Amino acid sequence: MRDDKLLTRIGGLLRQAEGTDNEHEAQAFLAAAQRLATASSIDLAVARDHDPALRKRQTPLSRQIVIGTAGKRGLRTYVQLFVHIGRANDLTCDVASNSTYVIAYGYEADIDAVETLYASLVVQMVAASDAYLKSGAYKQETAQQVVTRDYGPWRRRVVEEKALSPITARLNFQSAFADRIGARLLEARDQQRDEAVRAEADAGSAGSTPPSTAVALRNKELEVTDFHRRESTARGSWRPSRASAGYSSAARRAGDHAGRRAKIGADREFGAPRGALEP
Template identity: 70%
Template sequence: MRDEKLLGKIAALLRQAEGTDNEHEAQTFMQAAQRLATAASIDIAVARAHDPAARAATVPISRQVTIGEAGKRGLRTYVLLFVAIAHANDVKVDVAHNSTYVLAYGFPGDIDSVETLYSSLVVQMVAASDAYLKSGAYKGETAARVVTRDNGWRRRRVVEEKPLSAITARLNFQTAFADRIGKRLTDAREEARQQAQEAERAASTASTAIALRDKEIEINDFHSQESTARGTWRSSSASSGYSDAARQAGDRAGRRARLGVEPELSSRRRLPRDVG
C-alpha cells in the first residue's frame, strides 16, 4: 500500500485533471500523477537494493482482478486497457481464457496503482465509446477483415469490406483508446525514470538503473515461477474487422481521457455493466 502522503498528492493531481475542461491541462495533470507513482516505485526499488530488511519486507505478489462476467462481449478490450496500464507500471499480466479476470504479478504498490488507474479509465472508455456510437459517426463507414474463399480447388485469402457494425465500431474504438492510454502512461513513466537517472548522474551515482534492472529480473523470475498460463493472449480475434475511422475516434478519446477518481485503494470500484 502506498504512503498516505503520496496518495494525497496523487489524489490532488487527479482532482485537478478532472476539474479542467482543457485537454492539454488534463493530460499534464494525468502524466504528473503517473510520474509521481513511478518516482515512488523507484524509491522503493532503490531502498530494496540497499537495505536487506526493506528487500525482505516488500516482495512481488500475484493478485486476481475481475474484468467482467462470462458471456459479455468486448471483454478483450477491457483486458487490453488493463494490460496497457500494467505495462507502464512494471506489472506482468496473465489473462483468463475467457477474459473475465486477469492475474497481476508485481509489487503491491505497483498493482495498487494499476487498479486505481484502470478503475477510472475503464469507465471513461465505455462512456466515450457509448457517446461515439450514439453520435452515429460510425454509420456509413466500412470495416475490413481477411477471409478465406474457396474457388474450386484453390483457396485464397482476401480482404473483405463490409458496412461497419456497432459492435465492430465499439471494439475498434476501445482498442485504440487503450493503445493511446498505454502510450501516454509509458511516456510519463520514462520521463520520471530519466529525471531520476539524470539526478544520479549529477551526483555520480547509478543506483536507479541497477535497482530497476534488479526489480525487472525479480518480477520476471516471480512470474515464471508462479504463472501457469499457457500460450499467448491475443487482444483481438481473427474475425474482428478493422475500422480506421473508429480507431481514429478511439485514439482521440484516449488523448482526451483524464483521471478524476481519487485512489481509494482499499475499495474496488464497480465496473460498467454494459460491455460489448
C-alpha cells in the first residue's frame, strides 16, 4: 500500500536540504529523510510480524525502474547510486546487462521511498559532475589504466598513466559520489535502527512487553531474500566496476566531496528516459 503522506514528508525534508546554503544543515535534512523512511519501515515490519492478516496483505514485490537509454555513457554509475540507496532501504536489486534498468525486490513502501530519494540524488550527482568538468580542474590530472602490451613473445598487463579525459573524470566522479551517498544513508539508517532497539529495551525495562524490532527486521530481511531467490532470473551478483577508461584518484576525491555536500531537492526530476541481467 502506497503511503503518499510519508513520501510527501520525505520530499519536504529533501527540499529543505536544497533550500539551505549551510552544508551541515543540508546533510542533516538528508539524514532526516533517510531516518524517516527507516522509522516507517520498522513500524511496518513490526506490525506485519504481529498481525497475520496484515502479513498476508503486505508481501514483497518486484518493480522495474528505468535508469536510462541504451548507449548512454555512465549508466553504471546511475545504477550504482540506485543500488546504494536500495541497500540502505532493505531492497535487493538485479541489474540489466546494459545498465538501462534495475529490478528492485522488496516491500512497496520501501521501493517508493528509494525512488523518491533517487529522483533527487541522481540529478544532484549529474549536476555536480557537470560543474566539476566545467571547472576544468580535471585537466591537470592523470588516470591509471590497465593495458595489455606485447614484449616479444610475451603479453603482459601493465598499468599506464595518461591524461585524464572528460569521460574518465565523469565516471570516477560519479562513482565516488554514489559511494559517499550510500555511506551517508547507511549511517542514518543504522542510527535510526539503533534508536528503535534502545527505545524498545527502555520500554521493556519499564515493565511493558513491546514487539521485538530486531526479530521483525530479521524476518523482513529473510522474506525479501526468499522472494528474490524465487523470482529472480539473474545470474550471479552485480558489482560496480571502476571506470574501464581508467582510475583517477583526483576525480574520485572530487566526487566524494560532492557526495558529502549534496543538497537534494525532491521536486526535481531526472529527465532522461529511464532492458538479459548482469552476470
